[in-house]
Amino acid sequence: ENAQTELDRRQKVFDKGFAAKADLDTARMLRDRLQADIERTQALIAQKSIYAPWDGRLGLRDVAVGKYVAAGQTLIWLQSVDPIYADFTVTESDFGRIKVGQKVNAKFSAYPDDSFNGEVTTTDARVSASSRMITVRAKIANADGRLVPGMYADVTVTVGEPQPVVTIPQTAVTYSLYGDSVFAVVKAKNPDPNAKEPGLEIERRFVKLxxxxxxxxxxVDGVKPGDQVVIAGQNKIDQGxxxxxDNSIALNLTVDRNTQ
Structure with missing residues (x-):
């Protein structure tokens, strides 16, 4: 500002013929040099401002105010949290059933009572040489920001259409080297004609699980819908x-009804 004022004053004196042109040129050169210094300083200040390349959440600072930093030094982490991506692995045999766009359900230990929905976005282009697994990536909405990068997730992928299946409690299955079997309750082949209730007997069936x-x-095979099987006390019965x-005695069995 002072250099510009001095240049204006010398210009007026020069216009009246009371100053040499060399003095006017010196004042103009001084003004231009100072202006260049100001612009260079402003450019250096602009380089010290850091702008986020994308929207996200900042973590804790790794530096304090006034500390000198070197090129490439980490100052603070910027994480994109909405949406958030979950990477998980599948076997080669299951990879053929994975398709982009399939729905996924993820559960996190931090929120054991909640589940988070998403979809498959992409898969890796190679099989891991160490684990022989293939990485799949799913995108999960996280508008409330409850999920943070680095959390462990239990991911379930919905593959194909729901299919009706026959299920029984695991306690009903007798496992052996000769094959897995269950004890089914069927009508007696030789019922007692004097019995007041229909005769029932045990039939041992080998099953495919x-x-x-x-x-x-x-x-998969061996039990049909509606069949009755013994789920406790198999050591007290045998074929025939x-x-x-007696349904008046309730068994104390805890069953997750959502899986029936």
């Missing part, structure tokens, strides 16, 4: 044993 979930096991169903 599927997946297990929530204390129940899927029976006569039985009577």
């Amino acid at each position: 599927g997946m297990t979930r929530g204390g129940r096991v899927n029976v 044993s006569k039985v009577r169903i």
Whole structure:
């Protein structure tokens, strides 16, 4: 500002013919040099401002005010939290059933009573050489910001259409080297004609089992819907044993009804 004032004053004196042109040029050069210094300083100040490349949440600072920092030094973490991405692995045999757009359900230990919905966005282009697994990425909405990067998630992918299955409690299955079996309650082949109730007996059936979930096991073959099976006390019965169903005694069995 002072240099500009001095230049204006010398310009007026020069216009009246009382100053040499060299003095006017010196004042103009001084003004231009000072203006260049100001612009250079402003450019340096602008370089010291850091702008976030995307929207997100800032973490804790790794530096304090007034501390000197070096090029490439971490100052603070910026995390994108909405949406948030969950990476999980699947086996080669399951990979063929994974498709982009499939719905996923994720549960986190921080919120054991809540589940978070999302969808598959992409898959890795290779199989891990160490684990022989393939990484799948799902996108989960996180508008409230409850989920933070680094959390562990239990992810379930909804594959295909729901299929009706036959399930029984795991306690009904007798596991052995000769095959898995259950004791079914069927009508007696030779009932007592004098009996007041229909005769029932035990029939041992070998079964083919599927997946297990929530204390129940899927029976692929060997048991049909509506069949009655023994779920406790198998050591007291055998093939052909006569039985009577007494539903007045309630068994103390905890079953997750959501899996039935």
